[in-house]
Amino acid sequence: MSMLTMPVSMSMSMSKPNHDVCISRHQITSCHVVSSVRQRPPYTPNSILDAPYVRVFDTTLRDGEQSPGTALTLKQKLLIARQLVKLRVDAIEAGFPAASRQDFEAVEMVAKEVGNEVGEDGYVPVICGFSRCTESDVRAAWEAVKYAKRPRIHMFIATSEIHLTHKLRKTRGEVVEIARNMVRFARSLGFDDVEFSPEDAGRSDKEFLYQILGEVIRAGATTLNITDTVGYTVPAEYGKLIADIKCNTPGTQNVIISTHCQNDLGLATANTIAGACGGARQVEVTINGIGEKAGNASLEEMVMTLRCRGEHVFGGLYTGINSRHIFSASKIVEEYTGLNVQPHKAIVGANAFAHQSGIHQDGMLKHRGTYEIISPEDIGYQRSNHVVIVLGKLSGRHALKSYLRKLGYEIDEDKLDNVFWRFKALAEQKNVI
Known part of the structure; x- marks a missing residue:
């Protein structure tokens, strides 16, 4: 069976991506998995000791809850967070602390009750708070997540021309200055794990991306999250964007590159995998692919794709997810959000394992x-x-x-x-x- 080829980089962020490496051609008949997973490497905010390891950043409680008509209670958020711990996700984005008092309380609760539970294997999740690039947002995020053993802030500001002109009404220089100052401010509060997202990166000028990302690295960012906010890119394009950022942005050897792909064209999971092939070592996903508008890359699809084909096609890419808890996580999220999973949904749909022919x-x-x-x-x-x-x-x-x-x-x-x-x-x- 002939497989499509695409450029991939299996190198660590310490080395330059090799655009000449291509997916190998294999034919496999099945890929049944077992419950055991490879041991995850020790956690360091800005590096991963095992090159093929891909961190799973779950944003069900933040971006997932942005699904129209969805509102989770504090208890429901805590129960979902505990299910994410069973899955062994690397990071839980617990919410947007500055958005409301209830959101602040939810993030704080998850940080205290989930972010301090250390597993027998030493596992403890990163607990992340979402933030705009404003001092009040950054401070709220710190106050909410500081109780976790591994607190992180995820801050964003738009970088595409359409956002700069019509939403922010700021120049590129002004946006760079804001981003740089807010990363420094977050570090001054106590964050040693700072994630920065250039919103609408998929439609942003690449040279501007290289510039602003280089500046936030110098200011202390540890993860760069490359957002395809409107689901505009296609896999080859998004994979190349990740690889180009790694090659052309000063300091990327000292940070983790992350993916965040929306599903407007139905390509979120495919784009996420292409991003991992391009050198990203964190993927942002949600249970059942829920989220704003058409949703996000699906955790279950991403994880099972790497579990099924990672060794044979994607140069050994793997995650630390315990897949035996995927179905229960899917059902819990479906029940609490009221967002029914379509029968033909990959991996967790009612018809995913059914045959009528x-x-x-x-x-x-x-x-x-x-x-x-x-x-x-x-x-x-x-x-x-x-x-x-x-x-x-x-x-x-x-x-x-x-x-x-x-x-x-x-x-x-x-x-x-x-x-x-x-x-x-x-x-x-x-x-x-």
Whole structure:
């Protein structure tokens, strides 16, 4: 099977990306995973000791809650944060402390109750507060997250011409000065983990990006988050943007490059993977891909793509996520937000492991690997017959016979033929039997 090639960089931020390295060509039949994961490298804000390791920054509680019509209670936010800990995400963006008193209290609560729980393996998540580039926002973020063992601030300011002209009404020089000063201010308060996002980077002038990112690195930023705020880029374009930033911005060897991709064109997960191939070592994602407008890159899709293809296609990229908690996280977020997961949603949709076509059913009953590259158990969904086989008008004899056997009926071929056609007649009248 021929695979598309794209430039990738598997190098650490200490070395320059190699644009000549391409995805290797492999053919694999399945990629069932086990619950154990590789040991995550020790946490340092501005570096990762193991080059292929990709940090997972979950923003369900911040960007995810920006989904229209969604409002989480303090208790719900805490329970979601605890589920994210079970997943072993590297960072939890707990909210926007300056946005409201309740948001401040939620971030503070997560910092105190989740940000201080150290696992047996030494795991403890980074707890992050979102912030505009203003002193009041930065101070609110510090006051909310300072109780965590690993507090971080995530500050942003727009850099695209359309935002500078129509929203901020500021010059490039003014924006650079604001960004530089606010990073310094955050460091002065006590933050040693500072993430900076140039909002709408996907539509920003590259030379300006190199300039402002270089300035915030010098001011003390430890993570640079390259936002495709309106989901404008396509994978090859976004991957090249990440690689170009690593090559042309002074000081990128001393920071982590991060991705944040919106899903306006349905490309958020693909762009995120392209960004990781381009050299990003943090990905910003949400459970079920929820978020503003069309949503964000999906945690479950990103994680399972790297788990399934990372070793063979993406140069060994991996995460520290325990995938066995993905399904339960998806259901909790679906329940609390009221945002129903579409049946055909990859990984966690109701139909993700279901087969109705007779050809598929016959293959699955003979060998699951014929039509399944991951199993329900990989994400914590216990397999049952209804997960795999759905009896409908397109089902075949093999599937019907298998169902009847599970019900305790053994039918010879002559009787099966009669039963099968009666079943087909009924199935023409009903969607599912």
